[in-house]
Amino acid sequence: MSEAFIPQNDLERHLIAAQEGEVPPESFIEVLMGSEVFMPVYEKHKIGGLQMQQTAQPLKLQSEEGEETLVLFTSPERAKAFVKDFPGYGGGLVAEFSWILEKLGVGFAITLNPGLPFGMDFEAQDLAQIAAMPRPN
Numbered sequence: 001m002s003e004a005f006i007p008q009n010d011l012e013r014h015l016i017a018a019q020e021g022e023v024p025p026e027s028f029i030e031v032l033m034g035s036e037v038f039m040p041v042y043e044k045h046k047i048g049g050l051q052m053q054q055t056a057q058p059l060k061l062q063s064e065e066g067e068e069t070l071v072l073f074t075s076p077e078r079a080k081a082f083v084k085d086f087p088g089y090g091g092g093l094v095a096e097f098s099w100i101l102e103k104l105g106v107g108f109a110i111t112l113n114p115g116l117p118f119g120m121d122f123e124a125q126d127l128a129q130i131a132a133m134p135r136p137n
Contacts, residue, residue, distance in 0.1 A: 059083070070109070072097075
C-alpha cells in the first residue's frame with residue numbers, strides 16, 4: 001500500500017480489525033449498524049449549502065449486469081478523492097448505516113470506502129440478511 005490508512009473513527013478501527021481477521025465479521029456488522037457513514041448525494045438544487053430537494057439522490061454505480069451499488073464512506077474525508085470523478089456529488093449526508101438501510105431499502109449492493117485500502121462490499125442478499133438481524137436496544 002502506497003499511502004497509509006490511519007483510522008479516524010471507531011468504525012474504521014473495526015473495519016481494519018475485521019479485514020485483518022482480528023474480529024469476526026459479525027462483530028464488525030454490529031459496529032457498522034450503529035455507526036454513522038457518509039453517503040455522497042447529488043447537489044443539483046443547492047442554495048447556501050441546503051439541499052433543496054425533498055429526496056436526496058445518493059451516488060449509485062451500475063454494474064454491467066444492471067445491478068445498482070450504493071456508495072458509502074466511513075467519513076466525509078474518505079470520499080473526497082472518489083467523488084471528484086462524479087460531478088455534482090461534492091456534498092453528502094452523514095447518517096447511521098441502519099437508517100440508510102431503513103430509508104433506502106435493501107434492493108441493491110453497497111460498497112464501503114471504494115478505492116481505499118480498507119473497504120468492504122455487500123451484496124444485495126447480504127444486506128437483506130443484515131437488515132433483518134435483531135438489534136440490541
